Amino acid sequence: xxxxxxxxxxxIAGFFVAATPLIFAAIGxxxxxxxxxxxxxxxGMMIMGAICSFATAVETGSPLLGFVAAAVGGAVLSLLxxxxxxxxxxxxxxxxxxxxxxxxxxxxxxxxxYIGIKPPRLGDVDFGPLGDIPVIGPILLSHxxxxxxxxxxxxxxxxxxxxxxxGLVLRAVGxxxxxxxxxxxxxxxxxxxxxxxxxxxxxxxxxxxxxxxVPQWTEGMTAGVGWIALALVVFASWRxxxxxxxxxxxxxxxxxxxxxxxxxxxxxxxYLAMSPYVITIVVLxxxxxxxxxxxxxxxxxxxxxx
Amino acid sequence: MISLVKRxxxxxxxxxxxPLLAVLxxxxxxxxxxxxxxxxxxxxxxxIFWEPLFGEFAFYYRPQLLIKGAxxxxxxxxxxxxFKAGIWNxxxxxxxxxxxxxxxxxxxxxxxxxxxxxxxxxxxxxAFGGWIWAMIPAVLRVKFGTNEILVSLMLVYVAEQxxxxxxxxxxxxxxxxxxxxxxNLQQYASAHNAELIAGTGMHWGVVAALIAVIFAYVLLARxxxxxxxxxxxxxxxxxxxxxxxxxxxxxxxxxxxxxxxxLAGMFEVAGPSGQVTIDxxxxxxxxxxxVAFLGRLHPVxxxxxxxxxxLTYIGGDIAQSKLGLPAAAIQVFQGMLLFFLLAFDLFTNYxxxxxxxxxx
Numbered sequence: 001x002x003x004x005x006x007x008x009x010x011x012i013a014g015f016f017v018a019a020t021p022l023i024f025a026a027i028g029x030x031x032x033x034x035x036x037x038x039x040x041x042x043x044g045m046m047i048m049g050a051i052c053s054f055a056t057a058v059e060t061g062s063p064l065l066g067f068v069a070a071a072v073g074g075a076v077l078s079l080l081x082x083x084x085x086x087x088x089x090x091x092x093x094x095x096x097x098x099x100x101x102x103x104x105x106x107x108x109x110x111x112x113x114y115i116g117i118k119p120p121r122l123g124d125v126d127f128g129p130l131g132d133i134p135v136i137g138p139i140l141l142s143h144x145x146x147x148x149x150x151x152x153x154x155x156x157x158x159x160x161x162x163x164x165x166x167g168l169v170l171r172a173v174g175x176x177x178x179x180x181x182x183x184x185x186x187x188x189x190x191x192x193x194x195x196x197x198x199x200x201x202x203x204x205x206x207x208x209x210x211x212x213x214v215p216q217w218t219e220g221m222t223a224g225v226g227w228i229a230l231a232l233v234v235f236a237s238w239r240x241x242x243x244x245x246x247x248x249x250x251x252x253x254x255x256x257x258x259x260x261x262x263x264x265x266x267x268x269x270x271y272l273a274m275s276p277y278v279i280t281i282v283v284l285x286x287x288x289x290x291x292x293x294x295x296x297x298x299x300x301x302x303x304x305x306x
Numbered sequence: 307m308i309s310l311v312k313r314x315x316x317x318x319x320x321x322x323x324x325p326l327l328a329v330l331x332x333x334x335x336x337x338x339x340x341x342x343x344x345x346x347x348x349x350x351x352x353x354i355f356w357e358p359l360f361g362e363f364a365f366y367y368r369p370q371l372l373i374k375g376a377x378x379x380x381x382x383x384x385x386x387x388x389f390k391a392g393i394w395n396x397x398x399x400x401x402x403x404x405x406x407x408x409x410x411x412x413x414x415x416x417x418x419x420x421x422x423x424x425x426x427x428x429x430x431x432x433a434f435g436g437w438i439w440a441m442i443p444a445v446l447r448v449k450f451g452t453n454e455i456l457v458s459l460m461l462v463y464v465a466e467q468x469x470x471x472x473x474x475x476x477x478x479x480x481x482x483x484x485x486x487x488x489x490n491l492q493q494y495a496s497a498h499n500a501e502l503i504a505g506t507g508m509h510w511g512v513v514a515a516l517i518a519v520i521f522a523y524v525l526l527a528r529x530x531x532x533x534x535x536x537x538x539x540x541x542x543x544x545x546x547x548x549x550x551x552x553x554x555x556x557x558x559x560x561x562x563x564x565x566x567x568x569l570a571g572m573f574e575v576a577g578p579s580g581q582v583t584i585d586x587x588x589x590x591x592x593x594x595x596x597v598a599f600l601g602r603l604h605p606v607x608x609x610x611x612x613x614x615x616x617l618t619y620i621g622g623d624i625a626q627s628k629l630g631l632p633a634a635a636i637q638v639f640q641g642m643l644l645f646f647l648l649a650f651d652l653f654t655n656y657x658x659x660x661x662x663x664x665x666x
């Protein structure tokens with residue numbers, strides 16, 4: 001067991017890469033859940049984003065266009081979810097699951113021709129001389145633009161939810177949709193927009209996995225990251241800034257587990273691979289006491305006839 | 307402008323019609339999907355739905371219906387009890403795996419002795435394995451209020467890693483030339499879940515599935531616990547006032563669904579699948595969720611829905627080899643089925659009306 005083969009700077013820098021898909025998926029889901037919608041289809045939307053971005057990037061040669069396509073793909077899939085839950089008044093848990101299954105299958109279908117192809121690379125942002133600062137340079141300033149976009153998005157969502165009227169209305173719809181409806185807010189419209197935002201973000205998160213983190217296309221490549229994003233929202237007590245904390249914690253866990261596998265630690269590989277999921281459960285238990293922080297109307301079906 | 311008016315009582319016609327309409331809509335949209343993929347839609351639908359039952363090799367495929375349908379029905383019955391009460395066990399796949407591991411482990415522990423007691427012991431072990439895996443989210447929910455959806459789901463991934471570790475480690479076949487995987491239980495007579503009537507595919511798992519259907523029907527229709535489940539699902543507050551103990555309900559529903567899923571896993575590994583390998587689980591736990599909803603959470607409905615899903619699995623396999631259709635296409639089909647069922651279910655409880663709804 002040779003721990004010295006782990007480069008600490010690369011290790012910590014790797015947190016950012018591991019955490020970014022989670023950040024995007026979790027912040028999108030947070031917005032949807034703050035609006036009162038429990039969208040279990042995150043995994044499906046992420047993998048749709050992964051294949052849409054991969055296909056677009058390979059066909060057009062531009063990874064950035066790929067990310068845009070991922071956002072569009074995720075949003076379109078989430079529209080199906082919005083249709084089921086807001087218009088057809090279906091149970092949100094079942095609808096989310098059906099969307100995940102559909103997304104997993106559909107993406108595998110679309111991705112058949114793209115297995116084994118290498119996508120165009122997205123370069124790191126060039127900070128110039130700043131990137132040469134000894135420790136901070138490699139850790140913080142050597143990533144691609146999407147990482148920074150993710151962090152900016154979290155702060156943006158935090159600011160919108162906390163300081164703007166639109167954020168207030170969204171939170172109101174999530175806390176008590178009947179009261180919001182009585183006040184004249186268009187609950188269905190607001191929720192649909194929130195769901196689409198969640199879908200777009202999840203799509204970008206998935207795109208990050210297929211274009212940058214891996215980077216290739218395989219069937220089912222998100223491997224449960226969408227479910228972890230859902231757990232992350234609970235972990236963050238539905239507060240945007242805590243999502244960052246949770247995502248880096250989890251990113252760190254994944255990196256640790258990968259590095260330990262590479263180093264030859266005595267623990268069998270499978271138990272190390274289990275650890276992120278087990279720790280997520282432990283964290284969920286410890287933080288379940290905060291369940292009273294959940295938006296009041298989370299998961300409840302809204303029908304405006306009464 | 308079309309508005310929705312709540313029906314005073316759920317419509318019986320639509321209760322039965324919604325699944326049929328969903329199947330029809332899936333045919334139509336699935337056909338469009340196949341056409342978009344460049345395959346002949348009518349041929350694809352015929353290959354998937356008609357071939358297994360009446361085609362050339364139907365004598366081979368029909369027993370497969372029982373073999374593939376039994377675990378689906380068994381797991382779905384357990385899941386439906388929970389879903390009816392609003393208790394979401396999404397981790398049936400993990401409980402299935404653990405049941406298989408416990409069952410296979412119990413059987414292989416006695417290798418090479420032959421005894422009539424080994425198989426019943428395996429059944430008990432498999433049921434216990436699934437039960438205990440489901441007890442984790444149950445206890446966490448009851449004691450800490452943790453969301454059982456997320457816990458049971460995380461445990462699926464943990465179970466998958468456990469399976470990999472067991473196939474490469476403790477359960478590995480010492481005479482297996484180094485390949486991962488356990489001994490083949492089909493060759494170990496006392497542990498083999500053999501066909502009871504040759505050529506029909508009916509093994510103990512099928513019997514168990516039928517017993518489970520009857521048990522669930524009687525429970526829901528006649529037993530106090532079944533009443534408690536139905537009331538908790540329909541009107542949680544009324545349930546609390548009428549004295550239903552939510553803790554016992556959660557423990558019972560999750561425990562039963564875990565137990566049945568574990569049984570399904572054990573019957574599968576001791577029978578049709580034969581060996582514990584790294585990826586012997588094929589997603590029955592997740593498909594069972596679709597089966598449960600497609601059967602409208604009613605035992606008889608689940609029996610029929612399980613048959614339909616098994617048909618799509620088999621048809622999908624045929625389509626894969628004959629038409630070059632990818633395996634994922636069937637998953638799309640199954641997702642679409644659930645999607646349309648959920649959509650058409652709206653009309654069971656609401657009636658569409660042209661014009662604005664009156665303000666109450």
